[in-house]
Amino acid sequence: MENLNMDVFTCFSKDWALVTCGEKEDYNTMLIGWGGLGTMWAKPSCTIYIRDSRYTKEYLDKNEYFTVSFFPKGHEKDLGYLGRVSGRDEDKIAHTSLTPMSVNHGMSFKEAKLTLVCKTMYKQRMELSQLSEDIQERFYKDGDLHNMYIAEVVEVIQ
Numbered sequence: 444m445e446n447l448n449m450d451v452f453t454c455f456s457k458d459w460a461l462v463t464c465g466e467k468e469d470y471n472t473m474l475i476g477w478g479g480l481g482t483m484w485a486k487p488s489c490t491i492y493i494r495d496s497r498y499t500k501e502y503l504d505k506n507e508y509f510t511v512s513f514f515p516k517g518h519e520k521d522l523g524y525l526g527r528v529s530g531r532d533e534d535k536i537a538h539t540s541l542t543p544m545s546v547n548h549g550m551s552f553k554e555a556k557l558t559l560v561c562k563t564m565y566k567q568r569m570e571l572s573q574l575s576e577d578i579q580e581r582f583y584k585d586g587d588l589h590n591m592y593i594a595e596v597v598e599v600i601q
Contacts, residue, residue: 447599449557451480454513459522462491463550464502464509467543470550472536473499474526477589478511480596487596489561492589495568498531503592508548508562512555547598557601561594 454460455478463472477492489511493500503509514522521539528535536543542553551558568590571583 447480447557449480449513454478454480459514459518461512461514461522461525461552461555462493462499462503462509463512463552464499464506465550467545467550470543471499471502471530472525472550473497473530474522475511483593483595484564486564488564488593489559489596490591490593492591494587494589496587498529500590503563503566503590506549508560508597509592509594510546510549510551510558510560512551512558514552514554515556518554546600551600555600557599559596560598560600562597563592563594565591565593567591 456476460475460478461472462475463470465471473493475491475493479490481488481490491511493503518541521541524539525535528538543550544553546558546560548560548562569588571579571586571588574583
């Protein structure tokens with residue numbers, strides 16, 4: 444595994460990242476702003492959080508692998524679009540200038556500066572009763588909870 448030189452505290456919240464799941468014939472992608480990198484069960488890991496309502500969740504639940512791709516500046520318009528529009532409703536990639544590409548176990552984009560190929564080790568839906576009241580009030584008034592996916596990073600593509 445390669446050494447990565449990135450700020451693990453801001454790579455999701457301030458940089459632009461897509462989670463993509465599925466294969467060339469059938470995949471979906473979405474913008475994510477919450478996640479983490481570290482070590483879990485003695486393996487390099489990536490944790491992502493996906494709301495119940497997101498179409499990509501269906502792909503994550505039926506596939507073992509997913510990718511997380513980080514992008515350089517200049518792709519904000521396309522990435523923002525992928526965060527606003529659901530793949531349930533249209534071929535949203537066709538409305539961007541991004542170029543999909545097959546990688547081991549999934550899909551990424553040629554424009555990405557870094558892609559993590561991830562293999563799910565654990566997934567669980569958050570329980571509202573276990574969240575502090577301020578978090579419940581701020582993020583979950585509508586009941587659309589997040590699901591946590593902890594994955595082993597099996598490949599880094601730069």
